[in-house]
Structure formats: C-alpha cells, structure tokens
Amino acid sequence: MSRPSARKAAPKGEYIETDSGNKVSRRSAITGTANITLGGRTVIMADVHLRGDLHPTRAVPSSSGKEVTPTSISIGRCTVISTGSVIKPPSRISRGQVHYYPMKIGDNVFVGPHCTISAISIASHVHIGDHTTIHPFVIIKENVKILPNTVIPANMVIPSGSVVGGRPARVVGEVGEGWGVSGGGAGVGGGLGVGGGGEKSWVEGGDLRELVRSIK
Amino acid sequence: MAQPFPYTYYSCDCYDSKVAPNPPKRASQPPPADDEDERTFDPRNARSNYSLYPLEHLLYCEDCQQIRCQRCVIEETLNWFCPSCLFEVPSSVIKSDGNRCTRNCYNCPVCTSPMTVNTLEDPTDPSSSGGPWILACPYCQWSTVEIGIEFEKHTGITSQLSRIANGGKTIPTAKERDKERERRKEIEMRKKDRDYFSGSEDSPSTDKDEGITPSHDDLFSNLSAFYKSQMASQTPSNPFSPHEINFSSPSSFSRIMNLYSSTTHKKQKREKPSPMREAASVHEGLNIHDPATDAAAIERIKRSGWSSTLSSSQKLAQPNPSIRFDSELRPVASLLQTKRGKRCRNCRHILSKPESKITSTRYKIKLLALNHIPRLSIRALSPIPLTTTQPVLYDYDRLRSGIPTHFLLHLSNPLFDPIRVTLATPSTTPGKIQSRVTILCPQFDVGANTDVWDDALSSTLSPIKKPTSIGPDGNPQTSIEAGKIWDRGRNWTSVVLEVVPGFLIQPLGSKEEEELEEDEDVLEIPIFVRLEFEADVNAEERGLGDSRGTEGKREKREEAFWTVVGVGRIVGN
Ligand SMILES: [Zn+2]
Ligand SMILES: [Zn+2]
Ligand SMILES: [Zn+2]
Ligand SMILES: [Zn+2]
Numbered sequence: 001m002s003r004p005s006a007r008k009a010a011p012k013g014e015y016i017e018t019d020s021g022n023k024v025s026r027r028s029a030i031t032g033t034a035n036i037t038l039g040g041r042t043v044i045m046a047d048v049h050l051r052g053d054l055h056p057t058r059a060v061p062s063s064s065g066k067e068v069t070p071t072s073i074s075i076g077r078c079t080v081i082s083t084g085s086v087i088k089p090p091s092r093i094s095r096g097q098v099h100y101y102p103m104k105i106g107d108n109v110f111v112g113p114h115c116t117i118s119a120i121s122i123a124s125h126v127h128i129g130d131h132t133t134i135h136p137f138v139i140i141k142e143n144v145k146i147l148p149n150t151v152i153p154a155n156m157v158i159p160s161g162s163v164v165g166g167r168p169a170r171v172v173g174e175v176g177e178g179w180g181v182s183g184g185g186a187g188v189g190g191g192l193g194v195g196g197g198g199e200k201s202w203v204e205g206g207d208l209r210e211l212v213r214s215i216k
Numbered sequence: 217m218a219q220p221f222p223y224t225y226y227s228c229d230c231y232d233s234k235v236a237p238n239p240p241k242r243a244s245q246p247p248p249a250d251d252e253d254e255r256t257f258d259p260r261n262a263r264s265n266y267s268l269y270p271l272e273h274l275l276y277c278e279d280c281q282q283i284r285c286q287r288c289v290i291e292e293t294l295n296w297f298c299p300s301c302l303f304e305v306p307s308s309v310i311k312s313d314g315n316r317c318t319r320n321c322y323n324c325p326v327c328t329s330p331m332t333v334n335t336l337e338d339p340t341d342p343s344s345s346g347g348p349w350i351l352a353c354p355y356c357q358w359s360t361v362e363i364g365i366e367f368e369k370h371t372g373i374t375s376q377l378s379r380i381a382n383g384g385k386t387i388p389t390a391k392e393r394d395k396e397r398e399r400r401k402e403i404e405m406r407k408k409d410r411d412y413f414s415g416s417e418d419s420p421s422t423d424k425d426e427g428i429t430p431s432h433d434d435l436f437s438n439l440s441a442f443y444k445s446q447m448a449s450q451t452p453s454n455p456f457s458p459h460e461i462n463f464s465s466p467s468s469f470s471r472i473m474n475l476y477s478s479t480t481h482k483k484q485k486r487e488k489p490s491p492m493r494e495a496a497s498v499h500e501g502l503n504i505h506d507p508a509t510d511a512a513a514i515e516r517i518k519r520s521g522w523s524s525t526l527s528s529s530q531k532l533a534q535p536n537p538s539i540r541f542d543s544e545l546r547p548v549a550s551l552l553q554t555k556r557g558k559r560c561r562n563c564r565h566i567l568s569k570p571e572s573k574i575t576s577t578r579y580k581i582k583l584l585a586l587n588h589i590p591r592l593s594i595r596a597l598s599p600i601p602l603t604t605t606q607p608v609l610y611d612y613d614r615l616r617s618g619i620p621t622h623f624l625l626h627l628s629n630p631l632f633d634p635i636r637v638t639l640a641t642p643s644t645t646p647g648k649i650q651s652r653v654t655i656l657c658p659q660f661d662v663g664a665n666t667d668v669w670d671d672a673l674s675s676t677l678s679p680i681k682k683p684t685s686i687g688p689d690g691n692p693q694t695s696i697e698a699g700k701i702w703d704r705g706r707n708w709t710s711v712v713l714e715v716v717p718g719f720l721i722q723p724l725g726s727k728e729e730e731e732l733e734e735d736e737d738v739l740e741i742p743i744f745v746r747l748e749f750e751a752d753v754n755a756e757e758r759g760l761g762d763s764r765g766t767e768g769k770r771e772k773r774e775e776a777f778w779t780v781v782g783v784g785r786i787v788g789n
C-alpha cells in the first residue's frame with residue numbers, strides 16, 4: 001500500500017546500494033550530493049527530489065581552517081522517502097538575501113508518496129502520510145503520525161505522541177501507548193501482517209528495517 | 217480514526233461487563249455455549265464505535281487479565297505543557313492562570329494555525345527595538361494588524377495583549393477597573409441623592425455610562441466584584457482568611473472558638489444564607505440588552521456581508537464566544553496539553569506511566585495489550601502467483617459483489633506459551649449488505665513467541681515461506697482445503713477466509729429500495745477470538761522472557777474477545 005506504484009524494471013535494478021546499505025533509486029533527483037548525509041539503510045525512492053544544493057551560505061567556523069562542506073540535508077537510519085516527495089531545506093530572507101538552514105530527519109521516519117517537506121527538524125519514528133505538505137521551519141518531535149493530505153503551517157511545533165491532520169494541521173489525537181511497538185507478533189521472516197493488517201511486515205512508527213529490506 | 221483497508225479493531229467489552237468491583241469471573245471458565253457467546257458483535261451498532269480500538273491503543277491489566285481501553289482506565293495528569301513552546305506549566309499556575317500558555321504562543325482565530333511574531337519594521341527607517349511587532353498567521357495571512365493591534369516588544373505578548381483592546385486602546389488593569397467602579401458608584405450615589413431631592417424620576421437604564429457599552433471583561437469584573445461584596449456582607453469576617461482575622465470582632469472570635477470545641481459545633485449550624493440581591497446596574501455587572509446593538513449588527517452585515525461574520529467554531533474558540541464580527545476577534549492563546557499516566561479502573565494498578573520530563577518519550581511502566589493478545593491481520597490471497605519482489609497490489613476499495621474472494625487471516629502470538637485459537641464469525645455479516653463469510657479452518661494452534669533468533673536460524677535452514685503460488689503442503693494454491701491451515705511460522709499461523717461480498721442493490725422482492733447510508737458498503741467482519749493456553753501461575757514478569765524455566769505450576773488460561781476486520785469497500789460488479 002505504501003509501496004510506490006508503477007515501477008518499471010530498470011535494467012540494472014531500481015536501486016543503487018551504498019556501502020552503509022542506503023538504497024537510492026536511479027530515478028531519484030539528488031542535487032548537491034556533497035551536502036547530503038544518509039545514515040545507512042535509508043531508502044530514497046524514484047522521483048524523489050533532495051535539494052542538497054540549497055545549503056547554508058554563511059561562513060562555517062572551522063577549527064582547522066579548511067573549508068568545510070556545509071550540510072543541508074541529513075537523514076538518519078532506516079528512513080524511507082517515498083516516490084515523488086520533495087525535500088527542500090527551509091529558507092529565510094534577511095537583508096535581501098535568501099539563507100537556507102540545514103534540515104535534519106531522524107531514524108525510522110516514513111515519508112509517504114508525493115510529500116513536500118521543508119521542516120527544520122523531524123525526529124525519529126515519525127510517520128508522514130501521502131500528499132502532505134510541511135512548510136518551512138516546522139519541528140516534528142518523536143512518535144508522531146501525520147495523516148495523509150495534511151498541510152502543516154510554517155514554524156509549527158508538533159509535540160511527541162501526536163496525531164496530526166487537516167489544513168491547516170492541528171493535533172487531532174494521540175498515538176496509542178503501543179505506537180511503533182510491533183510486539184511479539186513481528187519477527188524476522190515472520191511473514192505478513194503486522195501493523196493495521198495487510199501486506200506490510202512493519203508497523204507505523206516502528207522499526208522500518210523490515211520495510212527497507214523488502215524494497216528492491 | 218479512519219484507517220486504510222484492511223484493518224483490525226479490537227473490542228473492549230468493559231461497557232457490557234461494567235467493570236465489576238469483585239474479581240473477574242474469568243477464573244471460573246464460563247461454558248462455551250453461554251448466551252454471552254451467542255450474541256454476535258455488530259460493528260454497525262452505534263455503540264460499537266466506542267468499544268473498538270486499534271491494538272496499539274489498548275493496554276492490558278495483568279491482575280485482572282483483561283484488555284483495558286480508554287473507557288476502563290483512570291487517567292492521572294503528571295504535568296501540563298504548552299504544545300507550541302514545550303514549556304512545562306506548574307499545576308499552581310494552571311489553577312491561577314488557566315489551561316492556556318502565557319508565553320508568546322497564540323493560534324490564529326481564523327484558521328487555528330499557530331501564529332508567529334513578525335516585525336513591521338521599516339527597513340529604511342529601523343527602530344531601536346526592531347518593532348513594531350505583530351502576531352501573524354503563516355497559513356491564512358491574518359494578523360493582528362486587522363484588529364488594530366501592534367506590540368512594542370517581541371516577548372511577553374500575553375501581558376501586552378491583555379492591555380490592548382482591538383483598535384489599539386488600552387485595557388484598564390484590574391486595579392484601575394476597581395477604582396473606576398468605585399468612582400462610578402459614588403457618582404451614581406450622588407446622582408441618586410440629587411434626584412431624590414430634586415424629585416425627578418429616572419428609569420434605571422440611564423446608567424449607561426457615557427454611551428459606551430462595557431466590554432466582556434468589564435462586565436465580568438464588575439459582576440465578580442459585586443458577588444464578592446455580596447458574599448462579604450453575608451459573612452462579615454472569614455476566620456479562614458489570614459487577612460481578615462480580627463480577634464476583636466466577637467463574631468470571628470466565636471467562630472474560631474467553634475473550630476476547637478466540637479460540642480458546640482453541631483448545634484450551631486450555620487444559618488441558612490439569605491438570598492443574594494441581583495445585580496442592578498452596569499457597575500454591578502448587569503448587562504441590559506439594547507435593541508440598538510441588534511440594529512447596528514444588521515446594518516453591519518448589510519454593509520460588509522457575511523464574510524465579516526464568524527463561523528461557530530471560530531466563535532467557540534474565542535475567550536468571548538458571543539462576538540459576531542471579525543473585527544472583534546482576538547488571537548487565541550494555545551491550549552496546554554498533558555502527560556498522563558493510566559490505571560486500571562477495576563484494580564487501580566498502574567498500566568502506563570510515562571517519564572514526567574516533557575522531553576522524554578520513554579515510559580516507566582507500559583503494559584501493552586499487544587504483548588498479551590494475538591495480533592490478527594488480514595490480507596487478500598492474490599489469485600495471481602506473486603513474485604516476492606513485486607507483490608500485486610490488491611485494491612481493497614473495490615471488492616466485487618457475488619464473487620468468492622479468499623483472504624488470509626494471520627494470527628501472531630506474543631505470548632511465550634503456545635496457544636490454541638478458535639475463531640468464530642457469523643455466516644453473513646450484519647448490516648444491509650449481507651456478505652457470506654467462511655473461515656476454512658476455525659481452530660488451530662499458534663506457536664510460542666520464542667527467541668527471535670530461533671526463527672532467524674530456522675528460517676535459514678528451512679525457509680518457512682514457500683513460493684506463494686504453492687500451498688503449504690506442496691499443492692498449487694488453487695486447492696484451498698477446508699480444515700487445514702494455510703501456513704505457519706514460529707509464532708504465527710495463517711488460515712484462509714472465504715468472503716462472498718454482498719450485493720449493493722437489494723434483490724427484487726425486498727420490500728423497498730432502501731438508500732444505503734454512508735459507509736454501508738464497507739465490508740466489516742466481526743470475528744470472535746478465543747484462546748486457550750497453559751501459563752505459569754506466576755507469569756507476572758512476562759516479557760523478561762525467562763519465566764518458562766521456573767518450576768512454577770502451570771495453569772490453564774482462557775481469553776476471549778471480539779475483533780472487527782475491515783476488509784474493504786464493495787463496489788458491485
Ligand atoms: Zn474498556
Ligand atoms: Zn507556549
Ligand atoms: Zn490563520
Ligand atoms: Zn486491573
């Protein structure tokens with residue numbers, strides 16, 4: 001269900017796998033690769049656009065005096081960015097100049113298809129439904145579920161444990177105590193059907209290792 | 217909360233069993249043909265909405281050995297915090313200042329989005345403070361400029377806002393209000409005296425002072441001052457109030473004495489308070505309806521149209537919910553949130569307790585139902601042989617009427633003991649669209665939840681998962697056999713469920729063509745799950761894993777609950 005639709009078999013396989021186990025689709029658009037860090041076992045699907053070229057321009061003080069490449073997007077481990085999503089660091093105009101700020105995304109974050117994300121920080125175990133727009137400088141804390149088609153207005157802070165939805169977004173509920181806990185039911189090779197049911201062997205907000213493994 | 221298909225909800229029967237104060241009857245196993253068991257759970261019953269939960273929302277009381285839902289737990293607030301600035305608010309402040317953030321956190325009165333403090337500074341003519349400042353909505357672009365409010369500083373918005381009325385006028389402080397009230401009172405008294413002497417008669421409505429209608433806050437403070445004065449005149453001195461203890465007053469002295477002498481205490485019951493007088497003027501909080509304001513409101517709607525009026529939800533979010541026009545809107549201070557612990561309503565044991573620090577997401581105690589009852593899930597058994605890399609996505613939103621469809625019911629066991637499961641379901645689903653349902657193997661065993669590594673090792677030796685086009689016994693999957701499980705693994709078993717989705721249109725001969733209501737085309741199957749297993753008598757520290765090795769006695773246990781499986785939406789042929 002969360003898998004992207006319409007994926008043609010690329011001749012060399014859909015994904016390029018890095019040494020640390022990141023899987024990056026050959027059909028993704030990544031600009032400014034030097035300014036992007038991926039934590040390992042993270043998936044970047046087709047038609048995802050990572051705007052690493054929009055990096056902070058202010059002088060970064062470095063001890064060695066060498067020039068340091070500024071980081072614009074840092075993504076943690078086992079995070080999945082689904083088809084067609086755009087990750088664009090937030091910017092602010094000051095004294096007539098556009099300044100970009102580095103964006104941080106944590107571990108085990110699921111970004112659904114066709115999202116546009118300009119948050120300043122997204123903590124771990126966050127599940128973002130499809131077609132969600134996150135405006136600049138939004139802060140999302142741990143264990144948050146964002147319902148599909150949500151628009152989160154700029155600068156909004158979403159406390160941990162919230163379920164968020166609507167346009168503009170508001171907190172509509174709390175994730176249960178069992179959020180992200182797959183329980184004894186999930187296991188390595190445990191077949192199908194953890195989660196709300198159905199085809200996935202992972203739970204929203206939980207460890208996405210299984211999902212990452214299944215993506216080929 | 218709507219979930220995509222397929223989903224499973226678990227029913228907590230606490231409403232029906234009413235959470236008895238005596239120990240649960242579960243120990244004495246009720247006979248299986250109990251009338252309680254005969255009654256089918258109807259997911260379409262209006263009441264069912266309140267008993268169905270996703271598994272991750274349910275807790276489990278190990279003492280009562282029962283599921284606990286939001287209705288059968290007691291919540292205890294650990295602390296309050298602002299969802300926007302994430303500052304903790306002490307409970308003493310909650311009592312004095314209410315449940316809203318008193319920092320700079322405001323929500324847009326038009327669209328509810330959190331607002332930001334922006335500057336209106338002219339870059340060509342910068343001010344020393346960087347201001348003036350406004351509260352602005354980043355979502356709908358509404359700002360306090362529209363109600364004529366600007367701030368001098370970018371911090372302490374709450375205290376600044378409390379002093380500025382819409383339009384920029386200063387709101388008097390409580391002290392100033394009190395002074396003003398006294399002054400008015402005096403003027404009125406003098407006027408009355410004058411009127412008395414001059415003999416002219418005035419109607420009481422003339423004390424509309426200088427034609428200004430008092431604000432909501434004015435009226436409130438006037439009324440509360442009036443009530444306080446009335447209370448004070450009822451009880452001339454209050455022995456409990458430290459400021460008003462007056463030992464020279466005989467009444468307060470006798471009252472204090474009463475506190476220490478129990479004999480006289482009962483006799484001298486407090487006299488019945490005489491009824492208070494009602495507020496009689498504006499400075500006492502009386503608000504006399506003026507038809508002219510209605511006329512003015514109508515005139516205003518004529519002039520600026522409906523768009524200047526407010527929706528009911530916008531009004532309700534306002535501190536004064538009786539306002540009508542967008543010019544009267546005030547930014548809404550953010551409502552605080554709480555961190556809460558939960559206890560079993562029956563035995564008061566703690567079921568969940570988060571760490572009290574706001575920034576922490578950990579729990580000190582968390583007894584989850586998903587560690588105690590099996591997880592039931594469903595998925596379509598695709599008729600097309602699928603490759604493991606690219607599963608054919610089944611469209612759960614388009615179930616075809618009248619076509620037998622096979623689904624896999626997957627049951628995984630979180631317990632460290634093997635369980636015997638009996639599933640039951642009505643042969644036709646409740647509701648207007650009657651779908652036929654058959655569980656091909658309603659009774660089966662599920663293995664214990666042993667160490668994950670056992671499974672990892674065994675799966676490398678002999679893969680559990682055979683190509684899906686082949687059944688577990690080597691037969692091609694077209695031969696789904698009744699009475700046999702579909703597949704099994706370490707702690708899970710799957711069985712086949714056959715569903716014949718019903719018809720949206722009633723067949724001819726039915727009394728009348730009834731209109732289908734919303735979501736009546738959703739195929740939801742109630743499934744009764746009953747488990748039997750043997751567990752250690754003292755298996756309280758389950759989850760620590762090694763309770764199996766102890767030489768404790770084993771006891772037979774049983775657990776039963778209803779679930780509702782949302783399979784999909786029927787679209788006809
Ligand atoms: Zn309950
Ligand atoms: Zn706040
Ligand atoms: Zn707004
Ligand atoms: Zn209990």
